Amino acid sequence: MPAPIAFAPLALAVLALGSAWAVGQVLGLDAASRAGYWLGVAGGTALLALFAYPLRKRLRSLRTLGATRHWFVFHMLMGVLGPWLILVHCNFRVGSLNAAIALASMLVVAASGVVGRYLYRHVHQGLDGRHAELAELRRRLHATHERLATSLALAPQVRDRLFAFEAAALATPAAGPVRLLRDSRRAARTARREVHQLIESALRDAPATFDARRRKEIRANWQRHAEHHVEQTLRVVQLRAWERLFAGWHVLHLPFVYVMVACAVVHVIAVHAY
């Protein structure tokens, strides 16, 4: 996974927290003020609205309400907007234990949601809940073999190194998901480095009639095919690991949602009662 994508969730969290803090400072709001109160109502409404997605996913009767992926995007938007509005509403201050627990559990759920989105994209194709299938990934990996055989006809050593990487990666004994992800990435890094060296060596042995431009094209073509093969191999090897991490995430995510909802209800009742 390219580093910018891996760090995107962190960047989003920092941006959301930083901007909510800055807006809170500029407006100097108090949760009890009129504007503060209505920001709280707006945040609470956004949080309530995001439950439309799990409901849409589960209730057959809501199928007419549009594709799941739109509701999922709406869920994520409200999942960021709701906590953002609540942070501006309370200006990073809490007046009671119940409000503190409500705020903390909301932040944990929102942060966990961002992590969940990161895991989700490894297990699904697109946003409509379609699971990536191992058989389909294996088929795609297999399809790279024919392409490698033709495109790397002049560099059999590169092709052999790629096949050796694939065979070793697929034979990896079942390990914990984190270890499997780490080990397969390491093996891919080594394979990429060696493939790069083998490509250079094959180009040195290429017919002298190949001019510099032709060599550049061939290098780019070989590297593209090699990278595609390494990526497809990693997807096959890592799918199970991502699935297990995503399943574990689901189990952790929900209890915090329940705590958040319970505290938010108590908080709203307390605010209107006193």
Ligand code: HEM
């Ligand atoms: C306080 C804010 C949030 C709350 C209360 C919340 C709540 C929930 C709930 C109840 C589910 C359904 C779990 C299930 O279907 O079993 C869920 C799933 C999910 N949420 Fe959130 N969420 C929040 C914020 C976010 C954010 C900010 C993101 C990402 C940017 C996000 C991404 C996800 C993902 C990826 C799933 C799994 C989807 C699936 O399996 O279909 N959530 N969330």
